[in-house]
Amino acid sequence: MEVSKIALVRVLAVALSLCAVVRCCSAHHVSVACMMAYDEGGSPALFRSQECPLREWTPSNGVSQNHPTANCGFAAAILQGRRNYQEDRIACNPAMKIPFLGNDGQKNVSVGVAAVFDGHGGAEASEFASKKFLSYFYLNVLFNIYKQASPHKGNDEANQNKSSVESRSGTTSSLIDDTSLYDILNEALIRTFRDIDSEFTREALRNNYASGSTGTVALIVNGRLLVGFVGDSKALLCSNRSLASQGGEGTSMRTSYVQELTKDHHPDREDEKARIETAGGFVHTWGVPRVNGILAMTRAIGDLSLRRFGVIAEPEVIAWQTLTTDNSFLVIGSDGIFEGLTPANVCAILHNNACKPGTTESSGSSSCLAPSALANRIVNNAYENGSHDNISVIVIHLESAYHSQ
Template sequence: MSMKFMMEGLVIFVLIGMLCAIPCGVYGVSVSCMMAYEEGGAPAVFSSLECPQWVLSAGYSENSTRNCQFAMLQGHREYQEDRVTCNLDMKLLFSGEGTPEETTVGIAAIFDGHGGDEASEMASRKFLDYFSMHAVFTAYKRALPSNNENHETNKVERMDHHSLLPILEEALLRTIQDIDSEFSKEALDKGYISGSTATIALLVNGQFLVANVGDSKALLCSEKTASHHDTEGTSSGEVYIEELTRDHHPDREDEKARIQSAGGFVSERGIPRVNGILAVSRAIGDVYLKRYGVTADPEVTGWRAFTPENSYLVVASDGIFETLTTKNVCDLVHDKASRFSSEHVSSSSLADWIIRHAFRRGSTDNLSAIVIADLHNCKEGGCNRERKRTT
């Protein structure tokens, strides 16, 4: 028996011993299920006979827009390839002092498909289940006792606010990675050429993070209050906009460099495209262009706290911005909200207001928008809870 084989066996033995030293009931993770996760991520867990408790455990995929304020319009396109996934009131359990503690997490995501709806459909259908599973497994792994500290080996570290944020960010990144990997395998098997953008806002305890793949956008619309003064000459009550995402277009200098270093090229006539085909340089799927630098790796903002000036968080597909600027979008939601009382203006009607304006101004693409209002209430979890059906 080789020394390498013996050492690998020892590592596995020690890992299993450490796992068994922690009460698996805290997270509902068995050793065999943890091993399936380590080998194949979320798809392996959901397909494993060793993990029966994770078969559609979260149940979110059956209703991927619960508690969400959104609107969609097929527009002039032959098919609707946009998909929305949103739950602003997800309940996740993490370890507390003696008993698990419930944490409320909000997710708002738009997947804008191209070349077919297969990629956006899979992403929207599986995202919340995969995310919740990754959050639990990541928390469980991080709770393993440290050999560098003198404490009882069966003690599980308590997840506080600061340790929770990196867990949720890692869960988000792993979810995107798993969906891209799973869809890419299916695309090769079935000959799909489709892909999808992914723009996802993650909200917890008054803070938020945005991950972006492609050219959908996330915006923070705010309003200067009478007591707010700045050095930019912004008047009291004026709407101001912050783009939380940067479009992944192939002619962006850093994106173009990656594509060219992978052996691809960017056509510059008309709309810049990877190898003359794809108008975005990052996407879920697009499996036949992955070798030329197309990637599903997202750009991620850091965690930030909402401020009293923040009024609306908007996530929207690129069809909106064919005819509207980011300032148009924020002005629209503020103008409509100011003209009517809060009892008569819902966030879903604000989202509908955005897409109807984009359509009337001549947008030819599918249109989707999510609007999250009352951002200060997100500190207590749940944000706002009304639901809007698709058009």
Template sequence: MEGEKVALLLVTFLCSSCAYEVSVSCMMVYDEGGASAVFNSPECQLWDFSTAIKNGTDNCLVATHQGRRKYQEDRMTCYPRVTVPVLGEDGVEEASVGIAAVFDGHGGKEASEMASQKFFDYFLLHVVFNTYKNLFSHSKEHEEAGQDSLKFKVDDESTLGILEKALLRTIQDIDSEFTRAHTVLLVFVAFLTFPSNFQINFYMQEALKNDYISGSTAIVVLWMNGQILVGNLGDSKALICSRKTHFDQENEGDLITRLQAEELTKDHHPDRDDEKARIEAAGGVVLVVGVPRVNGILAVSRSIGDIRLKRYGVIAEPEVTGWRRLSTEDWYMVIGSDGIFERMSTQDVCDILHGGHDKENKTTIDSSSCPSSLADCIVHNAFSKSSGDNLSVIVILLRQESPSLDYKQQI
């Protein structure tokens, strides 16, 4: 009975807060097929997470530019304040989480488009269902122990663990759905066009060879209660710009304050030792065609989509940093597609945010002269330095006030 009371409590809370409902039959659908199955099942309610998005985007700045490419294949999403259910001592409570993601498409926009459209809903659904499971597990422990109280022993780790799991499952679901949908589409078109099995196989090979199937990198940042988590697959980057003060060695007596870059991600390039080992174990090869590529084709070793290379070791499993607590000196989180970093270092990006000094080129970067926002300023600088790729960046203000950073301060 106690477990039933707790389950009822969850459903009531979710219904009163955001109109969510988890039925036993829908939970079975979820366990069998994940988020995509839930959204397409008559056993489940029509899920709408729009009410979970709270107003206020001041601390989430975005900018994108097609650059010198023929097409714009980058996609972004950023929701700095999203209400999610979490398990508290008295049952389910509300908490706020920030979500930002950049998807850098290649070979077409289909994969990045699907990822950006589905990530938010799939992520929230995974959070709801796993919070329900967490509550049910705790209630069962209470029932077996013969406890009447509904007080639960919970901590931040359980909530953060659910968010991390939701991130990983969301990428997995999107990749699976994209792969399934495009494989079915190719087979269907092949069947209509070429009836014989030989011709179908020939058509499939031609379709794959001519890059009819796209792919996308993905980088996602979550932040909650002063902590951040980064999940990455591909070669986009996430970094933190933190305020650092130190003595100027060249001018004794001067104290220099700047925003120092800390890169939080490692690129998934095919020649990275661990990535190369996986590719070769799967029967693939790493060939240098301008840059190292899987089978001489793909310049990243992890991605959403890229169906033709999945059997050669390309995976859609994000590398996750683990939750990190922010300090009072951390001012900006930056997420950017690889076009941003084609001609700029991570420190260059932080210098732009600082309005600092580009020592290598002996030029001052003045963010006040850039269009609109700090994010626009980064894109503007990347383009002016002749980056040849699509350019997309999200700048997250980790502190509400702007940092006071004079380039040189006298002691």
């Protein structure tokens, strides 16, 4: 126990050295008590701890929960559609500032975060996830950066990591290179899903909620993309590839193509079905394949009644990939989009209606749409093509700032 306390004190010393960047010490009172609370219960424990005054804290520049599409920073649209209720929610921050200590000293890394949560059986799970995700994710990143920078990480790790610098406080702290940062973001994404689910479980048991939610989240940083998901909300990468034209020298043509970044967690997926059956559940087709004839997905936040039958909230994470100049749009949408449109249809709408570089909606043709209008065009097209579900989408125009140089 004493060794553990000493390690936490050393971690705190590193946290203090980073306060010039994040200004956390005076505003958020990061302390040994906070570090201990985090170790015991993750991000939710920080808000419950009486000794760690973070209960009212949320990261700046986040999405407004009362008007979720107004301050998203990315193009977004939500439509209730033909349902009598709205269970879709979104959360996003186009430039979450993450502090870390790298080879060039202390600096901020800008991380774009975009998430779609499609609720079922009620809006409680999707509402909870959308309100908590940004705060929990930021804390998971921040506290794991502190841990990574700690000089006390065990003898083996200390011997392997010989790169260190003297911080202003006089404490030796390990440098966090780009690879470490990507690993931290990956782990933070997974932990945030776990934190959301564990805390919603407490809420659901206390209030007798039966609801659940999908969750599809994309991170964009330094021209790289990471996607994690549970359920059947999708993420697509819409791209244009240049092809040499046979019509003459020096000319070329563009062809559109789509990459589906997610693979729906449906009960007829062999790997998902195997887990359900191993846990004692079964798959029955009632309209579509369903777990125990009830739930049309095998992974979800919430859905407590089906946990013992193999339904989990552990996200599937697609490995980091580098964006290129071919990549034009990232789309994250609830399954209501894809009741009326195929992924190829979605990308075609974007490529056919987006303003060309150097033009605007006012200067272009009538079909040249600003990003916000593109999101609305997708939602309205899905509705007009027969979608009966709630419909929500986030469209991210992958400008040069997101591309690898």
